[in-house]
Every structure is written in C-alpha cells, then in structure tokens.
Amino acid sequence: MNVIRSFFNFLRRLEGIPIAMVLAVLYIALIIAAPKVFTRPLIYISFLETVQPTLIAALGLTLVITAGEIDLSFPAVVSLSGFALSWGWKTFDPSYGPWIGIVLALFAGALVGYINGLMVARIGVPSIMATLAANFFWYGISILLAGGLQVTLKGSQNNFVHELFVGRLFGMLPVQAFWSLALAVLLWFILNRHKFGEGIMFIGDNANVARVMGVNVEATRIRLFALQGMVAAFSGIIVTLDIGVFYPDQGNFLLPAMASVFVGGTSIAGGAGSIFGTVFGSYVIGSLAAGVVATTISGYWVQVVEGLVMAAVIVLNAATGKGKIAGLSGRLGHWRTPASPKTSPGLVQKGDRAPN
Amino acid sequence: MKNPVQEPVEQYALRMVNVEKYFGLVRALTNINMEVGRNEIVGLIGDNGAGKSTIVKILTGVFPPTRGELHVAGRKIDFRHYNVQSAHAHGIETVYQDKSLGEKQVLWRNFFIGRQIVNRFGFIDVKKEKTIANQIMIEKIGFRGKGITVDSTVSQLSGGERQGIAIGRAMYFKADLIILDEPTVALSLKEVAKVIEFVHRIKEGGKASIYISHSIPDVYEVSDRFIVLDRGEIGASIPKKDISLKELDAFLLDYAHGRKDKG
Numbered sequence: 353m354n355v356i357r358s359f360f361n362f363l364r365r366l367e368g369i370p371i372a373m374v375l376a377v378l379y380i381a382l383i384i385a386a387p388k389v390f391t392r393p394l395i396y397i398s399f400l401e402t403v404q405p406t407l408i409a410a411l412g413l414t415l416v417i418t419a420g421e422i423d424l425s426f427p428a429v430v431s432l433s434g435f436a437l438s439w440g441w442k443t444f445d446p447s448y449g450p451w452i453g454i455v456l457a458l459f460a461g462a463l464v465g466y467i468n469g470l471m472v473a474r475i476g477v478p479s480i481m482a483t484l485a486a487n488f489f490w491y492g493i494s495i496l497l498a499g500g501l502q503v504t505l506k507g508s509q510n511n512f513v514h515e516l517f518v519g520r521l522f523g524m525l526p527v528q529a530f531w532s533l534a535l536a537v538l539l540w541f542i543l544n545r546h547k548f549g550e551g552i553m554f555i556g557d558n559a560n561v562a563r564v565m566g567v568n569v570e571a572t573r574i575r576l577f578a579l580q581g582m583v584a585a586f587s588g589i590i591v592t593l594d595i596g597v598f599y600p601d602q603g604n605f606l607l608p609a610m611a612s613v614f615v616g617g618t619s620i621a622g623g624a625g626s627i628f629g630t631v632f633g634s635y636v637i638g639s640l641a642a643g644v645v646a647t648t649i650s651g652y653w654v655q656v657v658e659g660l661v662m663a664a665v666i667v668l669n670a671a672t673g674k675g676k677i678a679g680l681s682g683r684l685g686h687w688r689t690p691a692s693p694k695t696s697p698g699l700v701q702k703g704d705r706a707p708n
Numbered sequence: 709m710k711n712p713v714q715e716p717v718e719q720y721a722l723r724m725v726n727v728e729k730y731f732g733l734v735r736a737l738t739n740i741n742m743e744v745g746r747n748e749i750v751g752l753i754g755d756n757g758a759g760k761s762t763i764v765k766i767l768t769g770v771f772p773p774t775r776g777e778l779h780v781a782g783r784k785i786d787f788r789h790y791n792v793q794s795a796h797a798h799g800i801e802t803v804y805q806d807k808s809l810g811e812k813q814v815l816w817r818n819f820f821i822g823r824q825i826v827n828r829f830g831f832i833d834v835k836k837e838k839t840i841a842n843q844i845m846i847e848k849i850g851f852r853g854k855g856i857t858v859d860s861t862v863s864q865l866s867g868g869e870r871q872g873i874a875i876g877r878a879m880y881f882k883a884d885l886i887i888l889d890e891p892t893v894a895l896s897l898k899e900v901a902k903v904i905e906f907v908h909r910i911k912e913g914g915k916a917s918i919y920i921s922h923s924i925p926d927v928y929e930v931s932d933r934f935i936v937l938d939r940g941e942i943g944a945s946i947p948k949k950d951i952s953l954k955e956l957d958a959f960l961l962d963y964a965h966g967r968k969d970k971g
Contacts, residue, residue, distance in 0.1 A: 561809060
C-alpha cells in the first residue's frame with residue numbers, strides 16, 4: 353500500500369509526467385502504425401517547428417487559466433503583432449527595421465492585454481466576454497491596418513532576426529523550440545517561485561482570500577493579462593518570421609491552444625497550473641493531425657481521433673488528479689488503521705466546556 | 709501630562725471611542741465604546757444584524773466608521789490610510805469562517821501569502837518559508853504527525869485544523885489582536901473543540917482576541933469578558949467571573965425579550 357502511495361506521490365510531484373507518458377504512448381502507437389514516417393527524425397523536426405506558435409500561446413494561457421480567467425483574444429494578438437512586425441520590417445532599413453517591428457509587436461500585445469486587464473480587473477467584466485469582444489475588435493483592427501492583405505517579409509531568409517528566432521541549430525533543429533522551452537522555464541519560475549505567480553494561484557483559488565491576505569488582486573490581474581498579451585505577441589512574431597509572411601488569419605489556433613492547456617492537466621477551475629503539462633500537451637495536440645494522416649487512415653478521421661484523445665486524456669487527468677486516485681491510495685492506508693485517536697494533549701473535553 | 713509612573717504604556721490592545729456607522733440613512737452602530745485588554749479574550753455576542761460584522765469590518769480596515777476613533781495598541785488610527793494591509797501592519801489579524809486560506813494551495817504558501825520571504829527580484833525563498841511554516845505548525849499550533857506536512861494542501865485538512873492554521877499564522881506574524889469571526893460555524897463538535905484549544909493558545913501566548921460566535925457555550929468557554937451587542941449598541945459588558953454559563957444564557961434570553969417588549 354505504501355509503495356502505491358509513494359509512487360503516486362512521486363508522480364504528483366513531477367509536473368506534467370502523466371501527459372508526458374501519454375505523449376510517449378502516442379509516439380509508440382504512431383511508430384507501430386506508421387513506421388515509415390515515425391522511425392525517421394524528419395517528422396519530429398517538423399513538429400519542433402509547427403508546434404511552437406500554439407505552445408507559446410498555450411503557455412501564457414496556462415497562467416491566465418490558473419488565475420481562474422480565460423483569454424480568447426490571443427488569436428487577434430498573434431495577428432496584430434504579426435502585422436506590427438511586418439510593418440516595421442517593410443518600413444525601415446533591414447538592419448534595424450525587424451527590431452523595431454519586434455518591439456512594436458510586443459508593445460501591441462502588451463497594450464491589448466493591458467486593456468483586457470483593465471476591463472476584467474477594474475470594470476469587472478467577466479474575462480470570457482471581455483476577451484471575446486477584444487478578439488473581434490483587434491482582429492478587425494489588424495485586417496483594417498493590413499487592408500486585408502498579406503505582407504511578405506522581404507529578404508527574411510537572410511536576416512539575422514530570422515536566424516535568431518526561427519533559424520536551424522546545427523542546420524537542423526528549429527531554434528524556436530528552444531525559445532519556447534526557455535519561455536516555459538521562465539514562466540514555471542514565475543508561477544511557482546515568484547510572488548506574482550503565487551498571487552495568481554491564490555486569486556484563481558479564491559479571490560476573496562487573496563484579497564484579505566494582502567494580495568493586490570486588481571494589479572495582479574492587470575499584469576497577468578498584459579503578460580499574456582506579450583506572450584501571444586511573441587507567438588505572433590514566431591509565426592510571421594517562420595513563414596516569412598504576415599497574413600491576418602495566422603492566429604487561428606485558439607482551440608488547439610486551449611486543448612493543449614487542458615490536456616496538460618491545468619484545471620479550468622483555477623488555482624493550480626501545470627506549465628510543463630502544457631508543453632507536453634501542445635506536442636500531443638500538435639502531433640495528432642500529422643500522425644493520423646501518416647497512418648494512411650483517411651484524413652477525414654483526423655478530428656475524430658483528436659477529439660477522442662483529448663477526451664481520454666482529460667478523463668485520465670480527472671482520475672489521477674490530486675485527491676482522486678492518489679487520494680484513494682492514501683485512504684486505503686487510512687482504512688487499515690481505523691481507530692487512530694486524533695486527540696492532541698490538552699484538548700478540551702466536551703464535558704468540561706460548560707462549568708456551571 | 710505624560711505618565712510619570714512606569715505603567716505599561718498602553719494597557720489596551722484596542723480601544724473604540726464613540727464609534728458610529730451609517731449606511732446611507734441606516735444607523736448600523738451607535739455610540740460604540742469598547743476596549744480589549746492586551747491579553748484579554750473578549751466574546752462579542754449579538755443577534756443577526758446586531759452590528760458584529762460591521763465592527764469587524766471597521767477594525768480590519770474594510771471600511772471606515774462615519775464617526776469616532778479607533779486606537780490600536782495606543783496609536784490612534786487615521787482612517788484615510790487604513791485598509792486591510794495596514795491593519796496587518798498594526799497587528800490585527802482576522803480569522804474568518806471560510807475565507808482565510810486558499811484551499812488548493814499547500815500550507816507553506818498559505819502561511820506566507822501576502823508576506824512572502826523574497827529576494828530583491830521577488831522570487832520566494834521556498835526553503836526558508838517551509839522551515840518556518842514547519843516551526844509554526846509544531847510550536848504555535850501543536851500539529852504533530854497525523855500525516856499532515858507543510859506540503860499538504862488545505863483541502864486535506866479538517867475544518868478545525870484549517871482554523872488552527874489561520875490562528876497559527878496570525879500568532880506567528882505577531883498579531884496583537886486576533887479577530888475570530890464565527891470560526892466554528894459548520895464544524896463538528898470535535899472540530900469545535902480543536903478551535904477552542906487554539907484560542908486558548910492565543911491567551912497563553914499573551915495576545916488579545918475578539919471572539920465572535922453564535923454558540924454561547926463556545927464563547928463562554930474561551931472568553932474573559934462578554935460584550936453584548938444589540939441593534940448597533942453595546943448592551944452590556946460582563947466579566948466571566950461575574951456570571952455562569954446558565955446565567956449568561958438566561959441573561960441573553962431575558963435581554964432579547966426585554967428589548968423586544970420595549971420596542
């Protein structure tokens with residue numbers, strides 16, 4: 353019994369382990385089903401490239417969901433920041449134009465997020481509505497600014513900025529995978545080791561408790577949405593640089609990003625978030641479509657399989673989450689020693705409570 | 709006019725002078741004059757709507773009174789700069805029936821939320837916080853064994869244990885006055901007994917407390933003095949030695965009836 357319990361405790365300590373195992377099982381299944389594709393490195397390298405925009409947005413979203421909020425506006429930020437980057441790129445000299453574009457993109461993201469934060473924290477609009485409206489609005493602004501057209505980043509292949517963010521390490525590994533890994537580590541430390549992140553967890557848990565315990569709930573929420581805006585903008589920068597073209601619809605991965613967060617084990621209820629769960633979750637979600645196609649099953653099956661895997665993983669999360677299977681194994685031990693007296697010395701007995 | 713004798717500078721943890729509170733035209737508190745000694749447990753008794761929670765909210769900085777003064781450990785409070793955070797700084801801590809702890813969070817985070825030990829970049833010193841949290845659990849509130857550690861989440865604790873954590877936290881942060889606002893609502897008898905044990909530790913620790921509860925036997929058990937609130941006014945202040953639980957019960961009943969007849 354103790355072995356089972358400590359095994360579950362061990363698993364609980366390591367963030368994202370259940371979903372990492374799901375990812376491993378998925379790849380083993382794919383290797384069996386489509387050996388020609390999945391025994392060669394090319395498909396994995398391609399995942400390291402294609403998963404990153406979703407993964408980056410999902411990382412920021414993990415913090416937002418931990419705070420008990422939601423952000424539906426990041427697709428518009430991915431679009432708007434891509435436009436800002438492309439505008440800087442084409443307007444200024446190639447030696448510094450891309451940098452101006454990047455600064456503008458991050459600024460635009462922070463601004464959108466800050467406004468979201470004001471609506472949620474100051475005015476008290478539920479974040480699902482505030483960010484839904486923001487998504488329509490800023491996406492519209494992005495289309496207006498771009499005149500509905502796409503913008504090509506001229507000479508992007510030879511630019512240093514391109515190399516820095518989406519180049520290939522050793523001529524083969526996509527650099528953006530390392531950027532998103534670094535971002536994951538940074539956000540893990542912010543959430544789990546910084547007082548800002550602790551504030552996020554307590555707010556998601558119970559905002560009233562956070563308030564009476566001295567957390568500045570309003571400021572934390574505003575900062576959180578501004579941070580999420582910048583993270584989404586970084587996702588937009590990566591997308592735009594990677595394909596070398598800005599197009600207004602480039603942020604069209606709202607649902608895969610949300611699925612990545614939930615599959616990764618972060619609860620919609622707020623209060624706790626799993627950054628590395630989201631990392632593995634993004635790879636699960638991002639590998640499914642290509643994986644199913646590679647098995648030569650009809651492409652029409654892709655969404656069916658995606659839906660099944662998501663549902664299965666989320667059921668698994670619910671079953672293995674804190675207080676479920678792990679708690680059950682703890683309870684087994686409790687049943688074994690039923691009559692353990694829980695008295696502490698000096699405890700007031702019922703009889704002498706009323707000395708009259 | 710300073711004290712020539714070496715008396716303790718201030719004998720009261722808390723003093724309210726002529727406090728009044730209006731909500732619009734509704735008078736919630738009238739002429740409240742009360743004090744709590746430095747090592748006194750005061751039981752605040754009163755029916756629903758008597759003004760108990762209004763008093764708590766004024767003391768904890770949720771809102772200021774319309775009129776009157778508040779002195780905490782001898783210092784007069786300036787209500788323009790008084791809020792929940794500065795109440796903590798003045799040594800007033802509050803334990804509520806249900807909103808003192810983050811349920812999904814581990815205990816060591818709950819001890820330090822809002823007052824984390826951080827480096828200059830705001831990162832938390834986890835090791836130090838855990839060590840101190842462990843000390844609080846053992847020394848201040850006497851948690852031993854039971855499979856509960858600083859890494860347990862609050863949701864694993866019973867209701868009484870949760871209040872123990874909140875009280876222990878208040879004691880660690882050198883609260884001079886701990887306000888317990890209905891700490892035993894919705895607890896089993898056994899858990900109530902635990903909470904009462906924790907309140908005794910406040911007294912032993914030399915601190916003051918205001919204990920608010922509907923349960924007269926509980927109030928009687930822990931308090932040194934009872935203050936009876938009735939419709940926003942202080943009806944009576946009775947030291948425990950002058951009254952038995954039965955008499956207090958009878959008194960409260962008569963009191964309610966007597967008032968009702970007059971009104």
